[in-house]
Amino acid sequence: MQNHPHATEAEALLRFSALSQETRLRIVRLLVMAGHEGMPAGTIASQLGSSDSRLSFHLSHLEHAGLVQSRRDGRSIIYSVVFPALAALSEFLIHDCCRGFKENDHAGCQPESCD
């Protein structure tokens, strides 16, 4: 991790909430594998075996949380992960777990859990 600002508590909440649903977590993992090129909504739906409307619901949930973004390509809407958002969320946890903890001179963080 480098110089990303941490997510605010409200952002973190929104994003944890977005990731706390099986279909959405799978969407994110699938889109991570697809890279910045992304994947059309319909392809995601068939890969995950979900209906289009169900996927659309979860995709807009993820987009609202800032974890994915979309662009139109012809008839398709291509979704892709917003990598900095994932990174910032990681950092939010890491900060709380280790970095911020050390900065505050507490000793509760077990060394092997940090960095």
Add this chain to the structure above:
Amino acid sequence: MQNHPHATEAEALLRFSALSQETRLRIVRLLVMAGHEGMPAGTIASQLGSSDSRLSFHLSHLEHAGLVQSRRDGRSIIYSVVFPALAALSEFLIHDCCRGFKENDHAGCQPESCD
């Protein structure tokens, strides 16, 4: 991050879900600051301005998710964060965002978002 196994998808889901509630996210952050020494349930409740029963509900939710642990000390139950669990969850995201991504030879991860 070092040699922690990643959380499984089911674990990650349980933990993201636990973190996706305002009171619980605040509990975790408060307990992180308290270090391995932890904090009695009642103190957490008064710091967060919540009722005891409400806090108890959220604390057992967090404990069930493996994010906090408890021990009895006299009349009090002391709660503390399970740091390796937080670290593993971070790693779950980091892996998906950057490491696993690079390993799979995709180019979507923006360099400044990784490590």
Add this chain to the structure above:
DNA sequence: CCTATATTTCAATACTTATTGAAATATTGA
């Protein structure tokens, strides 16, 4: 311009989760 394709929207229903306050449990110290 008409039809097929891709996706979203919507309303109804079902499901899950949170809040409240009162009662129950457990521990301590007098």
Add this chain to the structure above:
DNA sequence: TCAATATTTCAATAAGTATTGAAATATAGG
């Protein structure tokens, strides 16, 4: 053992979230 303290449990209610299928919107190509 009794009263006080600390916390949990429980049932009722309230609030939030997901699923379904049908209808609506948007784009593309013949």
